[in-house]
Amino acid sequence: MARIDDPIELELMWATLRSVVTEQAKAMQRTAFSPVVREAGDLAYALFDARGRIVAQADTGTPGHINCLAFTGQYLAAKFAGQLEEGDVLVTNDPWEGAGHFFDITVLAPIFRDGRIIGFVGSTNHHTDIGGPGVGVGANDVHEEGLWIPPVKLFERGKPSKLLFDIIRRNVRTPDLITGDLMAQVASARGGGDAVNELCDRYGLDDIEGLTDRIVDLSEQAMRKAIRACPEGTWTGETRFDITGGTVISLKASVTIDRVAGEVLIDFAGSSPQINKGVNVVLNYTHAYSTFAVRSCLTPRLPNNAGSLAPIKVTAPQGSIVNCTYPAPVAARHVVGMYVPMPILKALYHVVPDRVLAEGPGAVWSAQVIGTHPNGAPYTSSQFSFSGGMGARARKPGPSATCYPTGIGATPLEVLETETPIVFRRRELRRGSGGRGRSPGGDGQIVEFGVRTERPWTLNAAPTGRRFCAEGLAGGEDGAPGRFCVNGVEWHGEGKTPMKPDDIVYMETPGGGGFGAPDGEATERAGAEVPEPAE
Known part of the structure; x- marks a missing residue:
């Protein structure tokens, strides 16, 4: 039997x-039907213990x-406690219990060993279509945005529902893609459960509870140690940006380092209220990108699990x-949600100034094309995305055409065509x-x-980011704003827009902010806002 307290055996099992x-x-990515999963990697995959705590995540995903x-x-494990049998598979796309909008569907399967649950394997994938208006801002409430799947069994005792x-299938435009990706x-999930049982056989384990306890505890200890190495205090940051239609959003974050507890407290009090457009963000998604911002600065090499996430607390006014x-409508929640790290990084500049990034343009610029083939069959493109430039680092330029904080890739043009x-x-x-700087920002x-x-x-x-530029940091200059034109004219539409057959879309994605004064110059900011382009 393996010894969990032996560091070599623990590392082998980990x-x-x-x-x-x-x-x-x-x-899962190779067998997916839709390009947004297969090519762009818009997904997540993880192992949970029997209590629903996340233990290990895949190297790929966002x-x-x-x-x-x-x-x-954790929510599904608790909700279906005592109700699961071998062969059951759970599913939901509840925005407030999941990843923030209907397109992200979570599938979770229990791992049984000798008749009892020893863990769960699950994934969250972005799906091409879920009915409604698509990934846009046009809905007035969440019920206009597509099919809401409550927590339910997708498979029961091995048989599909x-x-x-x-x-x-009857509520989506691309039923074969959706069902193919779900399968x-x-x-x-089934393959992951089999592999965990094989691990138990190999190391003589009855379950993985002792192993997961050790991994989670060590991760939490390491995270708290890294926090206690920081100066104690509270710092604030703010980012302002414009979204489609010209609405200006402000995100404010106060970041408190509590060295006694070994915790980071993030509060978004003072941020803009929710609006009647589909860019609102649920707290789960805000928490996700807040913890990523902190961990990428303080402990980038530490495993991402329940232990390393526990010391980071996130609050925001309801x-x-x-x-x-x-x-609230939430279909395009990434438009605001991917700006969440920006005020946190500005606050953390006062804590770990050499580890943060200058501001980037936030969300990837995404587009979706919907129409019909000559034979009348409908088509819906996957949501294809193009990044702006990433904000510069203290000692390195910002990568071009690379978006922080998402990990999604661009679907190859050849696939889309x-x-x-x-x-x-x-x-x-x-x-x-x-933006120019000692380290320049990435190009769009x-x-x-x-x-x-x-x-x-x-x-x-x-x-986004057509009026407000990504700000430079420590004297670095701002990145250039973006442009989005149809037939050479600046486009100010929202949501779905009817197009003529020969219409041409032209995009210039924004650049990232620079870090440090360029060539040692003392730079004075003239203001981050630029005038509206003339139509």
Whole structure:
């Protein structure tokens, strides 16, 4: 029998757990039907113990998905305690208990050993379509945004719920993609459970409770030690940005380092209230990107699990844009949610100035094209995304065309052109759009596309940062603002917009802020806002 207190055997078992979740996540990605999962990696995969605590995550995926999955796994494990049998698989896309909008569907399966549950394996994937208006800002409340799947058994004793699958298929535009991706999630969950049982066989374990306790405890100790090494106090940061339609959002964060407790307390009091557009953020998603910001600065190499997450506390006023209440629309919650780290990084500059980033342009610029083929069959592109430039680091430039904080990749243009009638006319780096500095900010990119069709089509987009630039830090200069045009004219639409067959979309994504005064100059900021472009 393996000895959990032996550091060598513990490391071997821990390495095995990490390989299990990473291999299964990649298997799920390879077997997925939709490009947003298969090519862009818009997913998360994790192992939980019998109490629903997240223990290990896959190497692939996004922070918004994985840290929300930590909440959803614990929620589902508690809700179905005592009701699960071998072969059961749970599912939900509840925004407030999951990853913040209907498109992110969580699948969780219990791991049985000798007739009892020893853990869970689960994933959260972004799905191509869930009905409603798509990933946009146009809905007035959450019920207009698509199909809401309550916590329910997708499989029961190994058999799929025909009724639930029928309901899902009839409420989405791409039923084969959705059901194919769900089955990929189910297969990877089953594969992960088998692999955990094989680990128990190999090391002579009856369950994984002792192993997971040790991993979680060591992670928590290390996180608290890193926090106690920081100066004690409270610091604040604020970021302002504009979203589609011209609405200006303010996020304020106070960050408190409590060395006695070994905790970081983050409070978003003073941030904008929730609005009647689908950019509102549930607290799970705010917590996910808040903890990622702290951990990427203080302990970037520490395992991400219940232990390392526990010392980071996040609060926000109910009804604020980062803790919205039902029935707020949330379909494009990433538009605001990916700005969450920015005020935290500004506050942490006073704590660990050499480890933070200058401000970046927040959310990736995403677009979706919806239309019909000549034979009348509908098509819906996956939500394809193009990043701006990342904010600069203290000693390194910001990477170009790379978005912080998400880990999503850009779907290859060849895939998009193969699976839909989209035609890309141009894609290149937007040279000089990153802010100047001792370390310059990353450049954005230029993208131009149309649709190869004689039929009208629909554009769904939500660009940000066209008036407010990504701010430089420590004397660094601001990045350039973005531009979003249709047929050469600045576009100010919201949500779905009808397009003519020959319309052309042109995007210039924003640049990241610079870090440090360029060439040792003392730089004075003239203000981060730029005038509205003339139409």
